[in-house]
Amino acid sequence: MPSETFYAILNDPDAVLELLEGIDAGIVVIDANYRVRMVNSAGRRIMDRNPNCLSGKVTCHSLFYDRDTPCEECPMSDEGLSGRHHSLTMKRRDGSEVFLKVFPSRWENHLVLTLHDVTRELSLLREVDLARRELAARNVRIERHSKAVADEKEELARLLDHLPDGLVTVDEDFMIMERNGSVSRLVPQPEGRSCFELLGRNERCPDCPVDWRVPLKPDASMKVSHDLGERYLTETITDYPLGPGAMLQFRDTTREIRLIDRIRKQQAAITGRNEMLDKLVGFTGAMPRAETLEEVVDHFVRIFPEMVPVDSMALLVNDVRPGSVWLTRSMGVDGDRMAALVRSYLDRDVVTSRSDLPAADVLDLAEEDVIVVDLVGGDGGRVGQLVLECGKQCRERDELIDLFTRPLGAFIHNRILLKKLEERANTDPLTGLYNRAFLEQVMEEEKRKLVRFSMPFSVVVADVNRLKMANDLYGHEAGDRLILTVSDLLRRNVRNTDLLARTGGDEFLILLGNTDDESARDFVRRLEKDVFNNVYMDVGKGEKFPVTVSFGAAGTDVWPVEELIAAADRLMYEAKEAFYRTEKRYR
16 A cells, blocks of 8 residues: 555544444444444444444443443553453344454544454354363453554554454455554465465465456455465455455464364264164174074174274184084185184194184284184183284274174074084983984084195094993993993093094094094003003992903094094904903903
């Protein structure tokens, strides 16, 4: 602005009032007698009032407080106005409230009040408080320091500098004519010569709405938002009332935008939790209606990746017999890696009875990328495992994983218990051991494990010696006790992953999982040396009857599967012949 024009404005109060009329902030000018001399258009809009300032009857205390006398703490008599402000609540004509912050400043013998409408800010704070129930509303106190000046030009500059928003006037080439002190606090390049240079740009903003071919309307405004990385500015563009150009008002809306963003994130989080709960309720609700374990497991594999993002997953479910797998499911794991995973799981479980699984090595992944979750039954025992490839994001969702795996583990445990009840029909009524029919089912399972996972197995055939002699000399009760004595000794010396079955009157068969031929023969030698060495049972009248058994063992690493039992049977009869070469044969 030319200096002549500027000084003319300073010397003409009407020009100053006209300048204040164009500012997009509420301005109220009060004389020394508390009379309202002027309320600009923004002030009338904010207060929703149109006082008759020409009447000379409207006072500040009647306008703001509907009072007949001045306020006790009226700033009119306060010389230290710098940085001071007052909070004010007014009623609009529709009954709604508008919340204002009033910044007083002196101009000659007048008091100029700048009205800042903080209704939206307070509303946003209330919305956040309602959504989170933890965030208390905070009042933003804007303090501003300025230098005291002596002449009218500095007084006007002081008035503009006290406005909380940055004010800039530009000509038709977007070159800056004037700026207030707040600009230096708000923009990245406060020394810029043009409005776009203030924002750190070398050319006009691509979304600038100003087109000088269409004159700006005096009472209209346009708004543009600027993303400055860590802060957001809202630029309001209005007509410059004193000549060609525009007046730009910059406001820091970072707080408002961040509050809105928090509300959106909270709404998204609530929506996500609701979806998770719906899926969890649907999953747990489907369990009682499911006819098979496969239905529930397939349902779990379908919905789990939607709740916990994983790159791959593998699910292994234990069978009734330890050391065997009922079923497996996978997502993102190829057949070879899945087979290796099951092989490793069975090997660890059978050989060492440990619950850990070297999944990272099997899947050829970094250990921190793999999480192994034990599926635990109602008795606290492991009924399966869930192997997840997802790294840190899984560890951050441990509670969510537990919400889904806990009911799955309980359901699997219940199905295993039901299956055990069904298998009671496959037991020998005298010894409680499995019968031949169930043995054949397990043999088929071991054959599949041999083919798919290269896991050998062996069988041991055991035949009780002199059962007929015990029956003939001491009665069938003694014979039954001989069978029970042998079955009890065998039961106490096999692993929980092995299968012990009674296949005939005096014959037993032991299926040793994950065991080769040499290990099976070592097992037989231990039975002969440590378990059935010098064992007798009481048959009454002070007499003892020797408990002896003949064994034969064969493993799939030496014998074909279809000849396995026959080979073990032949070896058992060889052992029985050797026994009778030193002992008297009974009939």
